[in-house]
Amino acid sequence: MASAADYDRAAGALRQPIRISPGGAPDRLDLVRCAALAASSHNTQPWIFRIRAREITIAPDFSRRCPVVDPDDAHLYKSLGCAAENLIHAAAAQGLAAEAAFDPDADAINIGLESAAGTRKSALYHALFKRQCTRTPYDGSPLTRDELDALEQAGDEGCAHTLLLTAKTRIEGVLDYVSRGNESQLTDPAFRKELLHWIRFNPAEALRSGDGLSGRSSGQPALPRWIARRLMGLILTAKRQTQTDIRNIRSSAAVAVIVTARNDRPAWIDAGRACQRLMLRATALDLRSAFINQPVEVPALRPQLESWLDLNGMHALLMLRLGRAPLAPYSLRRPLEQVIVRD
Structure with missing residues (x-):
């Protein structure tokens, strides 16, 4: 069975900076490798890349959608x-100068x-090789x-803007929405089934799939899937998750909310x-x-969150916490041949 060391070697190999010899031609495959290191919901990596001489296209891979937590595919397009x-x-x-534009006809x-x-x-x-979702306390x-x-300044693109909450009273308010989101999601059998489908309980399982939520990244012990699934019935509860989220969010320096003027694919x-x-x-x-997307994922909660934030018609689409902490083990990615379509 693959070990944690095997896992870490594979994750590290994915994150080697591009090596370009003087006068060398740009490497399109390396561009796709770097693109695929981006964040995605449940680490589903729901993208397909098509490489052409002067263009790379990123299209949705709907076979990797999460219909329960993301029924309108909003998270999927955010991942793109x-x-x-x-x-x-x-x-x-x-x-290379790169300019991105959404083509509604080609989707x-x-x-x-x-x-x-x-x-x-x-x-x-340089940061794209070190970025990770660090789920530990800060x-x-x-x-x-x-x-x-x-x-x-960084969190400003097109119709999207970033609100940063730093006051303790505001962060405590976020806790209330996250707690209510946990109660809604983790008491829903369909949500639990979908989440468990994407959890990788041991390094061997994670290395086979190259995707999903790795226990190695979140500090969980490696277990065979059949044992882990039984334990999750006891461990994966709204109460336990809220206790974890309270500790983690209170340890954070800020909560960022990504808001947009519209709520469509662009x-x-x-x-x-x-x-x-x-x-x-x-x-x-550093x-x-x-x-911490629970409040924007539960349909009944998001309008309440937007009202509490005084968004005046804008839409809250993503939430994350920020702070200082050591790096954790990295997540994995699928082989490039699985995400590239050639003409």
């Missing part, structure tokens, strides 16, 4: 936006690539004004790009992040 953002920074490191993001003088590696490019230390300003992609750039900037600042 996250991948597009990574690709743009990786392209710049290869001397895909087209990213045009052109050689451009002056494009170079940025701090966000150290509770506050963010500086400069850090907050940098995060707010807006979802904008939200994904803004969120990915925010997480990359956080990583460049900060950690983790999603």
